[in-house]
Amino acid sequence: MENLIIEKTTATPEIRFDYATGILELLGESYPEDTVVFYAPVFEWLKNFLNNNKERAITVNLEIIYFNSSSSKALMNFFDLLEAAANAGRKVVVNWIYAKGNEGALEYGEEFKEDLDALEFILVEKNV
Amino acid sequence: MKVNDFFQYREGITQNGIFLTFNGVLIHSFMVQLGEVLKMKMSLFNVDKNLEAKIFATVIEQAQNIIFYSSERQPVPAMKGVMVGVGTITVGMEEDNHYYVICGNMLPTDKVEKLNHRLTMIQNMNQDELKQYYKEQRRMTPDADSKGAGLGFIEMARKSSNAIEFDFRKLDEINSYFTIKATF
Numbered sequence: 348m349e350n351l352i353i354e355k356t357t358a359t360p361e362i363r364f365d366y367a368t369g370i371l372e373l374l375g376e377s378y379p380e381d382t383v384v385f386y387a388p389v390f391e392w393l394k395n396f397l398n399n400n401k402e403r404a405i406t407v408n409l410e411i412i413y414f415n416s417s418s419s420k421a422l423m424n425f426f427d428l429l430e431a432a433a434n435a436g437r438k439v440v441v442n443w444i445y446a447k448g449n450e451g452a453l454e455y456g457e458e459f460k461e462d463l464d465a466l467e468f469i470l471v472e473k474n475v
Numbered sequence: 476m477k478v479n480d481f482f483q484y485r486e487g488i489t490q491n492g493i494f495l496t497f498n499g500v501l502i503h504s505f506m507v508q509l510g511e512v513l514k515m516k517m518s519l520f521n522v523d524k525n526l527e528a529k530i531f532a533t534v535i536e537q538a539q540n541i542i543f544y545s546s547e548r549q550p551v552p553a554m555k556g557v558m559v560g561v562g563t564i565t566v567g568m569e570e571d572n573h574y575y576v577i578c579g580n581m582l583p584t585d586k587v588e589k590l591n592h593r594l595t596m597i598q599n600m601n602q603d604e605l606k607q608y609y610k611e612q613r614r615m616t617p618d619a620d621s622k623g624a625g626l627g628f629i630e631m632a633r634k635s636s637n638a639i640e641f642d643f644r645k646l647d648e649i650n651s652y653f654t655i656k657a658t659f
Contacts (some may be wrong), residue, residue, distance in 0.1 A: 358507050378535050380503035413528060415535050416626035423613050450525045453534075462610060 348399065351392040352475050359385055360411060360422035364392050369400075371407045386421045393425070402436035405429065410445070411474075412452060419455070426463055440467045446475045471475035492568035500549050500559040506538040513566060526659060529634040530566065531575055533657045536627040537564055537578035545580035546650065569658070573636070579654040587643045587651050594641050594655070597632045605633050631657050 348366045355361035360375030371393070379385035394404070402443035408430065414422065425449040426441070443459065453470065460468040476484065482617065488496070497509055510531055517527040531532070546655030548558035562580035564633035569575055600608060609629045632639045644652040 357511065358503070371557065378507075378539075413532065415532070415539065416630045418541075419630075421614055449528070450523060451528050458606070458610065462614075 348392075348395060351388060353388070358468050362389060362395075364389075366396070369396075369403050371405065373407075373410075374410045376413045377411055377421075378413070378415040379418070382415075382417040382421050386418075386425075389425070390428070393428055397428070397437075402437070405432070405440070407439075407441045409441065409443055412446070412449070414455075422459070423462070426459060426466070429466050430463050433467075438467075439444050439465075440469065442469050444471045444473055447472050448475070492570070493565055494568070495566040496564065498563045500551060500561050501538060501541045501545075501564075502551075502554075502559055503542065506535065506542065509538065509564070510534060526574070529659055530576060533576045533631050533634050533659075534564060534566065536630050537576060537655065538562075539581045540627060541578065544582065546583050547581035561584055574659040575656060576659075577654060577656045578654045579652060581646075581650050584632075584648055584651045587645070587653075590653070591643060594628060594639070597628055598638050598641075600632070602633065605629055609633065628655075631655070635659065 350366055351358070351362060351364035353362040355375045358376060358378045358380070360373045360377050362374075363370075363372040365371070396403075409422075410416075411422075429439045429441065441463075443456035445456055453472075456468075456470050460470065494515055495509070497505070504574060513534060514527065517530070541560045541564070543560065545560035545562045547561040549561055550556040551559050560580065564576070564578045566574065566576050592595060597605070597608070607625060612625050612629060615625070628639070637658045640656040640658075642654045644654075646652060
């Protein structure tokens with residue numbers, strides 16, 4: 348399976364999914380022109396990884412500074428897939444990285460965390 | 476506009492504290508640039524980053540409403556005649572130094588009742604209720620096929636310091652004009 352690499356733009360995050368390490372990174376802002384189209388390869392990659400590697404652990408490092416409401420839905424769907432994998436016994440760690448003082452990013456991280464049980468959701472404060 | 480009418484126009488927008496306004500066909504790349512200008516303007520005045528983020532988020536949600544849902548649409552020649560949504564977004568400052576974002580666009584008159592009902596419900600929710608409703612709605616449409624609009628108004632209400640305000644003006648049986656305002 349190939350790595351997934353999508354370069355950052357003003358309105359879309361950088362995405363790096365590494366097959367060898369199982370580390371998935373999303374970094375930047377997210378308010379795409381068409382959220383479904385933008386995130387389609389992300390979901391496809393993740394589903395492939397989950398189906399073809401039944402045991403392997405996944406670490407997700409997310410540092411999304413701003414995301415719009417449709418991206419919020421996409422992220423929830425993304426976490427739901429990971430939550431189902433964690434429920435099936437896989438080790439899944441999500442690091443929600445936010446800059447110190449960014450109240451919105453912390454609040455939205457906390458809200459995702461509240462809605463997820465099986466996967467390990469860690470709020471990581473970063474000093475700017 | 477006549478050249479000798481411009482002063483009057485300037486007086487009007489100055490009195491309303493308007494410092495950024497966009498009117499006309501709105502495409503995604505315009506919205507992105509508008510957001511950039513807004514952020515630059517706010518950083519010039521050392522606006523608190525958390526406040527800036529709220530205003531920015533509101534502008535994006537309102538702009539996307541125009542892009543996806545404005546019923547007034549114009550063909551754009553350079554885009555092979557694709558019909559693009561038309562609307563108006565304004566960011567300004569009230570006399571009491573609070574920022575506001577207002578956005579307006581046409582919508583079909585037969586959609587007014589349903590939207591009015593929904594916005595009235597959102598307007599009357601406190602922050603805890605808005606948070607619960609947001610989370611419920613986010614889970615309601617798992618495949619994100621509504622382009623996110625289900626959440627957009629809740630998001631605006633959550634960011635706004637005061638309750639959101641809105642207005643519907645019926646133009647005729649087909650068209651109404653919809654305006655929504657958030658204050659920070």
